[in-house]
Amino acid sequence: ARTAAALVQRTLPAAGTTLLQARKVTKRFGGLVANNAVSMDVKAGEVHALIGPNGAGKSTFFNMISGVDDATEGEVRLMDRAMLRRPSREFARLGMARTFQHVRLLGQRSVVENVALGAHQRARRGWIASMLRLDRAEEAALLAEARRQIERCGLGAFADTPAASLALGQQRIVEIARALAGQPAILLLDEPAAGLRHLEKRALADLLRQLRAEGLGILVVEHDMEFVMNLADRITVLEFGTVIAEGTPHDVQRNQRVLDAYLGGGDDEPQPPAAPAVAPSSLTPTPGAAA
Ligand code: ADP
């Protein structure tokens, strides 16, 4: 009972609840409008994808809605609270977690130690105290929580393995487990499928479907159109900082502005060798090709 009490528990909002509301979020860098009045909702129990050519403003938008940077204009509400100019730590406290485009694990430390770091914000003593000098009940609680999240993500067999010895696809899932250890209601994923093999992508998609069914809201930036089209409930398409389309995968892949944006050759995002370049043809999901 003491170990359970050492971690703050969060009750997840019911499916369909709006977790994040962005309203007319604008970001200017000097004369450049990186985000132009972008509005979007993310709800509990859905996967929402944010796509668009390189330079469209996706990463900027992630920074606007996670407190990494401040919008020039507009409004961001998380759990129905106004978040303008709040620090990213406050977003995490309210239930947002994110992963980054490049794997950020301590390679020589075990999977369970890496994931335990994600639980630190739930510890009562604060993370610096947690890193330096844990009290034993709290340390036990963090490690138990980490093991629970690793099991949840299907990596139980690797809990005590050094993170660096895992395949890239597994490392990405460790990062998601670490994010989950903060007990988020909303998860932001920046290109989680980049560089993964087909089977790894499939495992990742299965995990995201499971988390969606458990009631999380997931916002994902991803260039792999097959992955996006087969997974997302809704898609928002950015071009030059402006939303040019929003809707179901079915609607978006038939939208002429979206097709033009991709045909325009604006997408020169560097692609890892294993991942196919985003081409107009890949806007059409090809069932069976993922095998
Ligand atoms: P995406 O993630 O869709 O590829 P970004 O959000 O990274 O696009 O960039 C959108 C635009 O904003 C680009 O033209 C980029 O050069 C510009 N930009 C991004 N961050 C900054 C910054 N800190 N200062 C100036 N310009 C920036």
Ligand code: MG
């Ligand atoms: Mg980017």
